[in-house]
Amino acid sequence: xxxxxxxxxxxxxxxxxxxxxxxxxxxxxxxxxxxxxxxxxxxxxxxxxxxxxxxxxxxxxxxxxxxxxxxxxxxxxxxxxxxxxxxxxxxxxxxxxxxxxxxxxxxxxxxxxxxxxxxxxxxxxxxxxxxxxxxxxxxxxxxxxxxxxxx
Amino acid sequence: xxxxxxxxxxxxxxxxxxxxxxxxxxxxxxxxxxxxxxxxxxxxxxxxxxxxxxxxxxxxxxxxxxxxxxxxxxxxxxxxxxxxxxxxxxxxxxxxxxxxxxxxxxxxxxxxxxxxxxxxxxxxxxxxxxxxxxxxxxxxxxxxxxxxxxxxxxxxxxxxxxxxxxxxxxxxxxxxxxxxxxxxxxxxxxxxxxxxxxxxxxxxxxxxxxxxxxxxxxxxxxxxxxxxxxxxxxxxxxxxxxxxxxxxxxxxxxxxxxxxxxxxxxxxxxxxxxxxxxxxxxxxxxxxxxxxxxxxxxxxxxxxxxxxxxxxxxxxxxxxxxxxxxxxxxxxxxxxxxxxxxxxxxxxxxxxxxxxxxxxxxxxxxxxxxxxxxxxxxxxxxxxxxxxxxxxxxxxxxxxxxxxxx
Numbered sequence: 001x002x003x004x005x006x007x008x009x010x011x012x013x014x015x016x017x018x019x020x021x022x023x024x025x026x027x028x029x030x031x032x033x034x035x036x037x038x039x040x041x042x043x044x045x046x047x048x049x050x051x052x053x054x055x056x057x058x059x060x061x062x063x064x065x066x067x068x069x070x071x072x073x074x075x076x077x078x079x080x081x082x083x084x085x086x087x088x089x090x091x092x093x094x095x096x097x098x099x100x101x102x103x104x105x106x107x108x109x110x111x112x113x114x115x116x117x118x119x120x121x122x123x124x125x126x127x128x129x130x131x132x133x134x135x136x137x138x139x140x141x142x143x144x145x146x147x148x149x150x151x
Numbered sequence: 152x153x154x155x156x157x158x159x160x161x162x163x164x165x166x167x168x169x170x171x172x173x174x175x176x177x178x179x180x181x182x183x184x185x186x187x188x189x190x191x192x193x194x195x196x197x198x199x200x201x202x203x204x205x206x207x208x209x210x211x212x213x214x215x216x217x218x219x220x221x222x223x224x225x226x227x228x229x230x231x232x233x234x235x236x237x238x239x240x241x242x243x244x245x246x247x248x249x250x251x252x253x254x255x256x257x258x259x260x261x262x263x264x265x266x267x268x269x270x271x272x273x274x275x276x277x278x279x280x281x282x283x284x285x286x287x288x289x290x291x292x293x294x295x296x297x298x299x300x301x302x303x304x305x306x307x308x309x310x311x312x313x314x315x316x317x318x319x320x321x322x323x324x325x326x327x328x329x330x331x332x333x334x335x336x337x338x339x340x341x342x343x344x345x346x347x348x349x350x351x352x353x354x355x356x357x358x359x360x361x362x363x364x365x366x367x368x369x370x371x372x373x374x375x376x377x378x379x380x381x382x383x384x385x386x387x388x389x390x391x392x393x394x395x396x397x398x399x400x401x402x403x404x405x406x407x408x409x410x411x412x413x414x415x416x417x418x419x420x421x422x423x424x425x426x427x428x429x430x431x432x433x434x435x436x437x438x439x440x441x442x443x444x445x446x447x448x449x450x451x452x453x454x455x456x457x458x459x460x461x462x463x464x465x466x467x468x469x470x471x472x473x474x475x476x477x478x479x480x481x482x483x484x485x486x487x488x489x490x491x492x493x494x495x496x497x498x499x500x501x502x503x504x505x506x507x508x509x510x511x512x513x514x515x516x517x518x519x520x521x522x523x524x525x526x527x528x529x530x531x532x533x534x535x536x537x538x539x540x541x542x543x544x545x546x547x548x549x550x551x552x553x554x555x556x557x
Contacts, residue, residue, distance in 0.1 A: 045523075068490075
């Protein structure tokens, strides 16, 4: 097997989300908010749409272009946050960010497939790829309700 | 040229990265430094660190002499007429900003045109966008051929009397295209425009003669040609530099200062406010000594051979797309079908091979190439044929890895 260590980063579940992305698209409607985020150092682009009702994200979609890490992370993020309350999502994005940086993190909440991205912590240059979609979610939540979201 | 002996002069090359021998192929981003450059800078700090052009004490005199000797080396290296035409800057970006703001801003007006190419680095693009916005001038682009070259007939048609500034990179940092800057300068001059040349990617790799190309301004960086970061050069024809008002003022650049006004020092110091990067300038002088010792023609010929080998090996790999013309300076930009450049770069890095992935600070060019980003392997004269082979092997393995990973 070539690139032995590389398997720890590019796990098959990650490549599966990359090649078969879940929840691609955009949401439009009264309760929807859509934001764009770029990673200017590499050109990755992500768009995330949230549909929020009663303080809960009832639907989420994304689109964008970029590497396997940024795009699979976005796909996994949509599965992880759909149906969660806004404050649970804040906690989840925080935990995810801590995980990919290799910090201690609380695992009470279920990151789902996104757990597979923990290997990114061994590749510091790729942490920004992994967190892009999650930062976009935070940005969308801020836009939806600027007062309640932590900065 | 004895490649083994050259490689021994670059201590950084002799190391393992991720358990493999380092193969450094990111030279267009920055080059490595030979011991002679590093030692020259250490020697300055250990033995004669002092400010220049100020005190009359001994160390200050030595520092000033070395600093000005380096300026003379640079003058000779690019064949400028006079040391007055060599302005130390932080690098190409600052040099180009100095031209745009120090020369362009005061001379451009409504309806005037600035002409650049679609293959410019952001450093030779955004300053002109900004100056165009401030002055009402129009920023236009030469048409580019599909292979990433310029057609001189089209260049001729594009330059009208409305054009005041033509600014072109001598070598594209993404495609490796070598632009005919001498011919373009002649066309620009026939219409009364000035010719600016971005030499960041050419100066390290080929003989530069600013008088022969008849550039009005020429910009380059030290760190891409064996020198340290933070030092670069703005060359300008003396008459143009004389006419420029300094955009930075303060220490070192004055003649006489009163309570309400001041007069400027003569060139080149008029355009060098504040304490300069003394160690950097002296280090760049040592870098030029090294390059001249090897010989710029030798370097260019050797790199042509390496690049040709890389081009041939990579074009044999199915699913690899190469960008840019066949005749090129020392780099190859490419993509592997279905694998994002960042993933390629991470995979190669795990084999010790350092390449650049991204838009290479040339986003408009990426849209011309109809891709978001590319992988770029860029060479210097200390790279070996073995390293080119390692790159080709790494690309094949990367393709295989991502083909099998699902």
